[in-house]
Amino acid sequence: MTSNTTTPLAGLRVIDWTHVLAGPFAGYQLGLLGAEVIRIERADSDDMIRAKGLDAELTALGLGETFVTQGAGKRSLAIDARDPRAKEALAALIGSADVLLENFRPGKLAALGFDPQQLIERHPQLVVCSITGFGPASDRRAYDHVIQAASGLMVANAGSDGKPQRVGFPLVDYAVGQQAALAVMSALYRRDRSTSGEARTRGEWLQVSMMGAALTLMAPTYAGPLVSGMEMPRSASTAFSGSPLSGTFEATDGQLAIVCNAANQALGLRNALREVGTDAALLSQLHEAAEQRDVTRAQALLGQALGGQTVAEWDALLTRHEVPATPVMRPAQAAAQMARDWPHVELSLSHTSRRVPVPGIGFTSSEPLTPSLRAPVRRGADTRRILAEAGLEASTIAAMFADGAASEPAA
Numbered sequence: 001m002t003s004n005t006t007t008p009l010a011g012l013r014v015i016d017w018t019h020v021l022a023g024p025f026a027g028y029q030l031g032l033l034g035a036e037v038i039r040i041e042r043a044d045s046d047d048m049i050r051a052k053g054l055d056a057e058l059t060a061l062g063l064g065e066t067f068v069t070q071g072a073g074k075r076s077l078a079i080d081a082r083d084p085r086a087k088e089a090l091a092a093l094i095g096s097a098d099v100l101l102e103n104f105r106p107g108k109l110a111a112l113g114f115d116p117q118q119l120i121e122r123h124p125q126l127v128v129c130s131i132t133g134f135g136p137a138s139d140r141r142a143y144d145h146v147i148q149a150a151s152g153l154m155v156a157n158a159g160s161d162g163k164p165q166r167v168g169f170p171l172v173d174y175a176v177g178q179q180a181a182l183a184v185m186s187a188l189y190r191r192d193r194s195t196s197g198e199a200r201t202r203g204e205w206l207q208v209s210m211m212g213a214a215l216t217l218m219a220p221t222y223a224g225p226l227v228s229g230m231e232m233p234r235s236a237s238t239a240f241s242g243s244p245l246s247g248t249f250e251a252t253d254g255q256l257a258i259v260c261n262a263a264n265q266a267l268g269l270r271n272a273l274r275e276v277g278t279d280a281a282l283l284s285q286l287h288e289a290a291e292q293r294d295v296t297r298a299q300a301l302l303g304q305a306l307g308g309q310t311v312a313e314w315d316a317l318l319t320r321h322e323v324p325a326t327p328v329m330r331p332a333q334a335a336a337q338m339a340r341d342w343p344h345v346e347l348s349l350s351h352t353s354r355r356v357p358v359p360g361i362g363f364t365s366s367e368p369l370t371p372s373l374r375a376p377v378r379r380g381a382d383t384r385r386i387l388a389e390a391g392l393e394a395s396t397i398a399a400m401f402a403d404g405a406a407s408e409p410a411a
Helices: 022-032 056-060 084-095 116-122 144-150 171-192 210-217 219-227 263-275 280-291 295-306 311-320 331-337 383-389 394-402
Strands: 013-017 036-042 074-079 099-102 127-132 204-209 246-250 255-259 325-327 344-348 355-359
Touching (some): 013 022, 022 036, 022 074, 022 099, 084 383, 084 394, 099 116, 099 171, 116 127, 116 204, 144 171, 171 204, 171 210, 204 210, 210 219, 246 295, 255 311, 263 280, 263 311, 280 295, 311 325, 383 394
Parallel strands (some): 013 036, 036 074, 099 127, 127 204
Antiparallel strands (some): 255 325, 344 355
């Protein structure tokens, strides 16, 4: 980590008026690149994601593991956005910002007095990014689970029984968060590279939907029906390429995933099997099945051949023969193994003695990327300071706390 002044987004202010997963993740990505991120939260209750986790101590503090993974580097302002004094503070903050992220239902932000179109007319420097479920024209409620079903992702991920199956983590939420961060970066680049010499007269309003992000992720799946009118065959047991020498196989103490998409990879697999003394007749049958693209037979034969060694033995041998393969890991195993290379940061959480790892930006650079991050904070930890920065008098701030229009954590 490095000084904020040398990071890509140093000096930019982001107002993160989002909740649950997708929007906060977008704000987190921008914060990881050096932007100042102010998170707007309700005065009277935690975002549901603050209580999402298995650690009772952390969830009781509103610092559940899921929140912690995308809450670092943000300041927290907890207010009742319907209150006129809160609106005054919000107007000042938005006017000072480069980016406003929001994921209310379409029309809700305008109903609160912050119409995105009016905001970009009033503030030429501002990029507003609205994240919705099904797009700006729909008021249907959506979560990741719903979009996985609506986009066809559950069917594309069907198990061997053909039943639709959800991807086991909120893939769409995090995909739309990444998409929103990319959209914001593109708008900021457009804003800052103007060559006309004329002053910018209005900002930019971006619309990013969960449905759109899901369809973008699934572009190869949609290529068939969109181009040829036919759906690609689905298989839970083979790679997307359909290679007969692919799948997940049992070793003596666990599972291996293997994919051979090229002739040299198939040759490497054959040589590895020969090296451990695999029966020549079995190798011949396997080669024949692969040549005939008989997936079921090839997988059965390969499974038979792989049953005599441990996962570690196969992993070392197949790697040496340049066969794309890996042990099938549990998430905790993968995280432990990747601890050296996975971009992450260790932070101390307030009100606890705990240090926790949080994800980094996900790529590295020859130049500085991520500033020194502040640990995730409890709801409203910065309310007083931010309201003062927004220009509210001390007496007004005190009154807001007194009548519940603003809040902060108990000592």
